[in-house]
Amino acid sequence: MMEIRNIAIIAHVDHGKTTLVDKILHTTKVFRENQDTGDLIMDNNDLERERGITIFSKNASVTYKGVKINVIDTPGHSDFGGEVERVLKMADGVLLLVDAFEGPMPQTRFVLQKALHLNLKPIVIINKVDKPNCRPDEVHDAVFELFFNLDATEEQLDFPTFYGSGKNGWFNNSLTQCEDITPLLDGIIKYVPPPTINEGALQMQITSLDYSSFLGRIAIGKVARGVINEGQNIALMQADGSIKRMKVRELYVFEGMGKRKVTEVVCGDLCAVVGLDEFNIGDTIADLENPEALPVISVDEPTMSMLFSINNSPFFGKDGKFVTSRHLRDRLMKETEKNLALRVEDTDEADSFLVYGRGILHLGILIETMRREGYELTVGQPQVLVKTIDGKKCEPYEILVVDVPSEFSGRVIDLVTQRKGEMHIMESKGEMQHLEFEIPSRGLIGLRSNMLTNTAGEAVMAHRFNEYKPWKGPIPGRNNGVLISKNQERTTGYSIDKLQDRGTFFVDPGEEVYVGQIIAEHIKPGDLIVNATEPKKLTNHRASGSDDASRIAPKTLMTLEECMEYIQQDECIEVTPKNIRMRKVILNEDDRKKVSKSMKSEMV
Structure with missing residues (x-):
């Protein structure tokens, strides 16, 4: 039987995790000599490549000196903490990657705390030692201090350290440059313990899931006890205590960047199980005769909520394929199956849903993914979740x-x-x-x-x-008001030119706008309704070249996250596959005035 090592790579955003995985894959000859793989092989999602961050954890497996090393690449943002906590359950050791200039950052602390709590063996890698102004020795001391502050055990404090540069492809156990990353691979085999082999009835916790249009939902996890076989009848033990009888149709282990079909998987190895339906992350696959459940995975609570509704603007249905509340609800419910830190609740209105997440980035990625899939929706201002603790608002x-x-x-x-x-x-x-x-x-x-x-x-x-x-009391929001479109038509350069001294525009000439759409930021507090669609009146004698006199500044482009941070309580964002527009929740000005009057009288 082949020896196994299960390692997770953890680090703060942009400290070089995915680049390190690339080097491990290349060094262990996963690819043919002439194969063109590009960079950041593991970040295979478009959003991950564009933003340069890892959002979903992924598995790869390499063989080095006859030992199978299962590598798990994890996200670095605390917004995806739910993802990290689950996948660490599959590892026996962690590679903590730290930038030689920046040192340990907040997210490093967050993920490391989870790893030490699970009693995983840490190896510290100080990356980017080729950068100017880097300070590897100081960073090493800072990492030691961080371990100490997180109540690491004596054994964990005695961590091995490697130095190097992922970009230049070398890691060594001293600051001397070497040829490649083999010293690090030797270190993984030497310092990371092999998985504990527990004899007895089968136990495997589902810590991640995959989906294939051909095979359906695939359960991924680490066999914690016993052996799992193809065609075996098993008991699926769920969080609510119910037990379902199911059959393993196919089994796969990870090999290189893909999966290989096998007939049995032994204790300690990671595998993918096909043929189970209606399972959730955290469920236990157990022996049918004497089923025993593993402790359920607990995930940190969400801290922020947003209202998701159908798109009800005048431009409804122009871009998107999925526009009804049923489409929206089904998609959000599907997301909660694999996104553990996300919660969805129905509201009093049939076409609105409250979505709870870990932060603006977490919710922003969900909205951006849905938009690319062809959904149209409206999202409100992000709100933090308030709790009452000991009678106090917190x-x-x-x-x-x-x-x-x-x-x-x-x-x-x-x-x-x-x-x-x-x-x-x-x-x-x-x-x-x-x-x-x-x-x-x-x-x-x-x-x-x-x-x-x-x-x-x-x-x-x-x-x-x-x-x-x-609760800390009121916090000042946006200082300036906005300019709101008075009518529905295309904007004209002539009007925008005349209004430029009133604010900074979010639209260019020739763009279609509608009543109640936010088209610019006002230079003063307070909102202003403007006409940006008025054409220039033609006269029968014009001075030559007088039309060239208008000089219009290009529009301010705002990303989805910037819009989410920008809008106020009475505003929302219309998100479609082609456009992101900010607007007032109530488009008609008279209706807005009535609502604000009634709110004021209620407060009095």
Whole structure:
């Protein structure tokens, strides 16, 4: 029987996880010599490639010196924490990847805490030692301190460290450059323990799922005890205590980037099971005669909610294939099956649903994915989840870390304190200032764009959920109002030119707009209704060249996440496969006035 090592690669966003996996795949000759694979092989989803981040965890398997190494690439954003917690259950060791300049970041702490809690053997890799200003020795001390603060055991504190550069393709157990990453692969075999072999009746927890249009839903997990065979009758034990009798139709193990069909999988190996239906992540596949369940996977609670509704704008149904509330509901329910940190609730209105997630990025990725699949929908302003603890109203707080050039640090502190943030740490890292704050999650909404404007795009910020604490009171929102379209038609360069001194436009001349659509940011507080569709009146004698005098600034392009942070309570975003538009929830101005009057009288 072949020896097995199961490792998960964990790190903060952009510290080089996926590049390291590429190097492992190339070094172990997974591909033919002449095969063109490109970079970031594991990030095979379009969204992951565009954003340069890992969203979904993935498995690959390589063979080195006769040992099978199962590699799990995990996401680095805490918004995808639900994904990380599950897949760590399949590993016996973790490779903690840290940038030689930035050192351990908030998300590093988040994922490492989960790994140490599961008692996994850590190997530390200090990556990017070829970068200028890098400080590998200081970073090594900072990692040790982080382990200590997370209550690591004596054994975990005695972690092996490797240095190198994933981009240049070498890792060594000292700072001396070597030829390739074989010292690291030898280290994995030496330091990561083989999986514990438990004799007895079958037990396997489903920690991930895959879908194939040919095979249907596929359950993925690690065999924790016994052996699983093709054609075997098993008991599927669910979280609610129910037990279903099922049959394993096909079994696959991971090999290279794909899967290989087998007839049996032994204890300690990762496998994919075909033929089970109606299973959920966290269920246990057990022996039919004497079934025993493994503890259910618990995932951190969501901290943010958004209202998803059908698109009810005048441009409804122009771009999308899926536009009804039934389409929307089915798609959201399907997402909750594999996205553990997501929850969906019905509301009093038949065409609106409350969706709970871990943060703006988590919800933004879901909306962007749905949009690309051809859905049309409207989403409201993100709201944080409020809890009552010991009779007090409490809200989620986050730890915010900002690295910024020293000359901008004053502006950053000012911005964060305006939003009820408190500074805990301020220290210099070369020419950069490292600032750490505790801030209510509400204060983070809309902070990124403000901060980038105020620091000439130099600030690097990251945050992670900390805990629920008492409500901090009102936080100032957007300072400026918006310009709202008065009628439904195409905008004209003539009108936009005349209105440019009133605000910054989100639309170009010749774009179709409708009544109630937000077309620009006002330069003052308060909203303004404008006519941006008026054509130039022609006269019978025109001065030559007078039409060329209009100089229109190009429109401000806003991403979906920026729109989510920008809108206020009475506004929403219309999302279609081709367009993202901001609008007022109530499009008609008279109706808006009636509602605001009735709200004021209720408050009185």
